[in-house]
Amino acid sequence: MYKCLDCQHELTQKDIEKRIICPYCSSRIVAKSRPSQPKLVKAR
Numbered sequence: 494m495y496k497c498l499d500c501q502h503e504l505t506q507k508d509i510e511k512r513i514i515c516p517y518c519s520s521r522i523v524a525k526s527r528p529s530q531p532k533l534v535k536a537r
């Protein structure tokens with residue numbers, strides 16, 4: 494699971510399968526939702 498850092502929506506991997514972009518707010522900043530040490534995934 495991934496989480497948009499902008500609108501806090503949870504995204505499935507299918508949502509960002511082709512593009513790392515939030516379908517809700519079009520933000521390109523999405524984080525993997527893991528309890529410990531969240532990794533930022535920034536797309537240009």
Ligand SMILES: [Zn+2]
Nearest residue numbers: 497500515518
């Ligand atoms: Zn978003």
